Amino acid sequence: MTASATKTEQGSGLEGFRAEVRAWLDAHFPPALEGVVPMMEGGADGKHAADMTAWRDHLAERGWGAPHWPKAYGGAGLDHAHVRALAQEMGRVGAINPIPLLAGMGVTMVGPTILEYGSEEQKKRHLPGIASGKVRWCLGLSEPNAGSDLASLGTLAEDRGDHFVVNGQKIWTSGADISQWCGALVRTDKTVAKHKGISFLMLPMDQPGVRTRPIKLISGASPFCETFFDDARAEKDDLLGELNDGWNVIKRLLQHERASQTSAGSPGGRKKAGALQDVAKRYVGVDGAGRLDDPDLRSRLTRHLMDAAAHKLTAERIAAEAKGNPQVGAAASIMKNSATGITQARSELLLEIMGQQGFGWEGDAYDSEELSTVREWLWGKAISIYGGSAEVQRNIISKNILGLPETTQKG
Amino acid sequence: MAALNEEQTLIRDQAKSWVTEQAPVRQFREMRDTQIEQAYAPEAFAAMVDMGWTGILVPEAYGGSDLGYLTFGLILEELGRQLTASPLLASGLVGTSALLLGGSEEQKQAWLPKLVDGSAILTLAVDEGPRHAPTKAALTAVKSGGGFVLDGSKTMVLEGMAATFFVVVARTGGEAGSDDGLSLFLVPAEAKGVSRSTRSTADSRGYADVTFAKVEVGSDALLGKLDAGYPLLDAILDRGRAGLAAEMLGTASQAFDMTLEYLKTRKQFGRVIGSFQALGHRAADMYSGMELARSCVEAALQAIDSDADNVAELCSLAKCKMGDHLHLVSNELIQMHGGIGMTDEYDAGFYLKRARALEAIYGNQAFHRERYARILGY
Ligand SMILES: Cc1cc2nc3c(=O)[nH]c(=O)nc-3n(C[C@H](O)[C@H](O)[C@H](O)COP(=O)(O)OP(=O)(O)OC[C@H]3O[C@@H](n4cnc5c(N)ncnc54)[C@H](O)[C@@H]3O)c2cc1C
Ligand SMILES: Cc1cc2nc3c(=O)[nH]c(=O)nc-3n(C[C@H](O)[C@H](O)[C@H](O)COP(=O)(O)OP(=O)(O)OC[C@H]3O[C@@H](n4cnc5c(N)ncnc54)[C@H](O)[C@@H]3O)c2cc1C
Secondary structure (H helix, E strand, C coil): CHHHHHHHHHHCCHHHHHHHHHHHHHHHCCHHHCCCCCCCCCCCCHHHHHHHHHHHHHHHHHCCCCCCCCHHHCCCCCCHHHHHHHHHHHHHCCCCCCHHHHCECHHHHHHHHHHHHCCHHHHHHHHHHHHCCCCCEEEECCECCECCCHHHCCCEEEECCCEEEEEEEEEEEECHHHCCEEEEEEECCCCCCHHHHEEEEEEECCCCCEEEEEECCCCCCCCEEEEEEEEEEEEHHHEECCCCCHHHHHHHHHHHHHHHCCCCCCCCHHHHHCCHHHHHHHHHCECCCCCECCHHHHHHHHHHHHHHHHHHHHHHHHHHHCCCCCCCCHHHHHHHHHHHHHHHHHHHHHHHHHHHHHHCCCCCCCCHHHHHHHHHHHHHHHHHCCCCCHHHHHHHHHHHHCCCCCCCCCC | CCCCCHHHHHHHHHHHHHHHHHCCHHHHHHHHHHCCCCCCCHHHHHHHHHCCHHHCCCCHHHCCCCCCHHHHHHHHHHHHHHCCCCCHHHHHHHHHHHHHHHCCHHHHHHHHHHHHHCCCCEEEECCCCCCCCHHHCCCEEEEECCEEEEEEEEEEEECCCCCCEEEEEEECCCCCCCCCCEEEEEEECCCCCEEEEECCCCCCCCEEEEEEEEEEECHHHEECCCCECHHHHHHHHHHHHHHHHHHHHHHHHHHHHHHHHHHHHCEECCEEHHHCHHHHHHHHHHHHHHHHHHHHHHHHHHHHHCCCCCHHHHHHHHHHHHHHHHHHHHHHHHHHCHHHHHCCCCCHHHHHHHHHHHHHCCCCHHHHHHHHHHHHCC
16 A cells, blocks of 8 residues: 555655645744644734734645635645645644634635535635635524524525525524624525525625624633524625525535544644553553553553544545545545544543543643643533534434435424 | 455455355355254365465465455455355465465475365464463473474364364463463374364354374474464464454444344334334444444455554454454344344344354454553553
């Protein structure tokens, strides 16, 4: 495998590309940002803010914030192999691409969906802003009475000739209070079956008809909001896909979401803490034979590490079978559940390993590693709920892959 | 499924159609009912030899095709689906690997062509107690004249009744339990002092208990290094483990397919039982588990083929993940079939019984978790 990978690399000039990236990083990546993860609210803390902005703009200039997008829309038109090489070279110097975080749901979900369903004019208008990391998007899908059963949503959009008037309430809208645009799923026809009267609207958040109220989570953070639409306005030009075809648009978008959530483990987590077994050895100690001094934990740790290894090998296998172009589709449900299970198990193990140091909330008794473990553990409970819950993924697998009859009555 | 080349696809398809047409589980049932001692149909093994399967790992110079372990795994997977009985795994993979890894040029020339043409069957005699524990070997080999005298006994030797000769793990030094002082010997089954008896096991596979009573062998019987045979044994076992995992993948796939088929056809409460979410979600988890386990098995086989430095780690991973998965699927096979799964007339029970045996051979899940932890250094 290794031999053939090197051969294709040489064939497609990847080595030259890698050298170019390395030189460019030398010139443009601020060393102070090594390993610095941008904060969700935007940029970085005071110390790094100026560097982060400069770094973002350098990336955007090359189209490397969303490198697989076409050049015409702010990307760099790179194929999968080049995107990977770019990520590897950046990883080598500890450079993190902040643009997918800064753009909210823009790079990972809304953008790819605009690429598929958008008109030329919509692509030109919306994608470059996303790819530059300057325009943040949120997604208004869930409502108080429409969670997993998203199609029962009630937010109404009325046709007023050149625009729509939107009324209703969304909930769990991540980043709504700091986003410039919202991709919203709205009802445009109440007279037909529930999946058939839904449309996907793109609407600006900065207008009198839109109000947001942050919700505080069990982890203490407030990354998402209730979003209220009172006679909010969306232009006709900002309808994505056909009128009343929003369900197909959103199905595709959610596949992109799932595909973006299939890697196990928190970014940077490994680098900070070291391999889980090393953390365990530090806190728990070892016996005379060098074995972790807690046989029960040791066995469960092994199960977890094996699960993680199996997940990684499966991701590689899927990529190899798709000849380097991973398809979003059936495998995404399997991989999402596997990834969330592994990430959550890792958090639980870390907490257990840290013992009494593993439930600190704040203060000097705990180091930053310990404190972030607790917050990540709590935050991680969300990943099997959003993006299609673990149970919903099982429904998808049993129906779409295994061909078992639907279990729920159609409403 | 790994990205296969044309030749591999051809072999896999050939194996699939041969197994389903010529050696389906119905034949395994007949074999079980007649209780033949070798526990396999010689005609079936002869056909495998004709198709070149015994030569898949063997270099062309010794009469084989040198196609590698991943390719061998494709065949074992198909055999595992129908529980096809044969010494292919025990001899064509494990015995052959022993010669490839540890054999001198003379030993390879003497034996490999015979393994390929089916005139010799070579299996590994390693364990002596109820649990797989290669370092616990206590059978002794003592230097005598120009050769050695072997004394002791081995248990649960895979395809031990079919074997024409054995790779015997013997202690030439050190204490039982130590990996130091182990040596491997090639011993013909008809050598004076060798006796064997068949084991009647729940899974109706061929296993033998073999006694070596003061068996004399020449110095040319030593396979690999004297006293330092453990790394060789470990490498042979790892190939066996990866091969077993491939067979288990087939056994589990078939058990799952049978279950899924039943979920789609059996009706209770006015609907097919597969429409009950309590069953559908478990089926979904089994399917996902299968995909994850398959990746481990294929990675282990590929690592052996490319002589990677993490073969041991990946083989333990594959045997363990596949073991856990097969355990689950074989239980659900019975449970989701309700009462009919309990009947001998239905094939489900065969898969359950075979599953537990496969889990145990060359180390169960606990053995491989322990080993994995040691390899990763905790
Ligand atoms: C951190 C986080 C971020 C989010 N960000 C956004 C966002 O940006 N935009 C947005 O629109 N939404 C967002 N959401 C909302 C998310 O999409 C919903 O929480 C999710 O769809 C589940 O809906 P619900 O919370 O109403 O739970 P419910 O649908 O009420 O589910 C409750 C329980 O019932 C189970 N269940 C439901 N239906 C079935 C079924 N058919 N079979 C079996 N079990 C079932 C679920 O699995 C769950 O365990 C976010 C959620 C979280 C936690
Ligand atoms: C050893 C043995 C002894 C027995 N002795 C007797 C006896 O003396 N007298 C007698 O009359 N019967 C006897 N039975 C029959 C026994 O009661 C039935 O096997 C049992 O009722 C299950 O029915 P079934 O086998 O048709 O399975 P099915 O009902 O077809 O079940 C198949 C699978 O579907 C599942 N399933 C079915 N419905 C649902 C649902 N709504 N939701 C979720 N899952 C579901 C089941 O749990 C099972 O896993 C015996 C069975 C056995 C194995």
